[in-house]
Amino acid sequence: MKVAVLVKRVPDTASVFKVAEDNKSIVTDNLKYVMSPYDEIAMEQAIRLKESDDAEVVVVSLGPKETTTVMRTALAMGGDSGLLVTGEGLEALTSKGIARALAAALNTLSPDLIFAGKQAVDDDASQVPERVAELLEIPHASVAARFELSGESVTVDRVIEGGHYTLELPLPALITAEKSLNEPRYPTLPNIMKAKKKPIEEKTLSDLELAPEDLASDLVVESLSLPRQERRQKVLEGENTEQIAQLVKFLGEEEKVL
């Protein structure tokens, strides 16, 4: 079977983010880029299928050329090959266009199963995998905390508020990963060396023959701002009982949250 994993190169969210002078973008100098953490979990699940069912694992991404660094990490975890959609015109794409491009790229692979992280931790757009599945007209389940392959179908526990749904999906299907799905492995040094020789194919948007209207954006980022942090930062003093009395009074009378 063939398994595709969607991975995204994102800035490490431990970074300090600054809004650029245009007020519409962030300053990217000095940002460290990593694979989006949920994508590592998606990747791990695919590699487990490689180990248990001899699956072929293709790492698929969309982004600038530098994305290959993150893809190499995925290959070092155990992926077999990569497919990167790159080149001109990517910056203007929104989730709608990105999903079109990824769906077109995936169509060239015809995977039996697609894994992705439940969201990317940069723009938190939380929709590209579902859009891809809808465009490919395959069943999908998001936020999976458990995964099992049995023959021509997969069973997942899909997290919902206060519980989960156990769902059975026929293949081909797309599954997005929750953190609790697994513990992703670290690539070993020999595997990092091996990954350098694994093939990463590149395709441009024009290679994928996408129509301009498929890629058009109807979202305009008007401004970025840093969230206001107007916390009182009032550290209480006195004996424990005094502090509690003060706190209960503040919460009840001033904040009215009790």
Next chain:
Amino acid sequence: MSVLVLLEQRGELKASALEAATAGAKVAKATGMPLNAVYIGQSLGDQASELAGFGIDKVYAYEHSDLGNYSNDAYVPIVRDLAKELDAKVIIGTASALGKEFCASVAARLGVELVQDAVELSWDNGLKVKKPIYAGKVISEIAVTGTPAMVSLRPNVVPVEREGDDAAKGRGQPEIVKREMPDVSLRTVLKEAALAAAGVVDLTEAKIVVSGGRGIGGPENWPVLQGLCDVLGAALGASRVAVDSGWIEHSHQVGQTGKVVGPDLYIACGISGAIQHQAGMRTSGTVVAINKDPEAPIFKICDYGIVGDLFEIVPLLAEGIGKVRS
């Protein structure tokens, strides 16, 4: 032309459904467009009365025993077709774990843009949405220029507001339009719905959250926080350290790789306040921190802090609040 609100239910209408209706009412008022809502579930029944006062014209109710639990295959075509039928210009859903999948799928089928997890929504010659990005460290203000403009609202950020004078205008109670469940083939099969017992509040919907971190010391100590939760009717949260140490399930984790919560009151006990944790609770109303380390970063992002031993403070706090509440 109309505004369409997706009413979230899990057996009963969720508070998030009323929040979406509130946001929908705001857009309908600003644009003069009629406001409609869609209910997909087992049975709306008496809950329809909860939908009065928002100025909703019609609630399209798709009721069937097979529609009680969310099904991508069944729900998505309903909304796609209804949005077209009603010429919806704005569609508002909920950014819950299921709601995000639902909205993303509908947006894909309609071929339109979607902004997930909006924390603010307004109308100014078009839909304007604010949403957190980069783990909540940056807020993006986005204009949605195409139609239908689709957004999902983060639960707990829009206070439910009904208009008292609506009833006087005869618009109080929406008309319920019953619809048949469309004939669709279900590819995905629901084998089991493991749901929380009635009355258990999920973290993302809780008005008060009490969370514990490294300072809890071990799984045997959760009852200390649970006591405070019980007094407050709060949901129990945990930091990544507590989850990674195996002290509690991941479903309790608040933070970048856990849940994003926005309660009115957030009480952090024995939590240092790492960036990863802040990402999950930044939009909380009032934040209280209890930690024995006076240098802990949590004290920089709290409203009220107590430096001390949580095992002494938390029971005292539960007792103090219990007295006020009784």
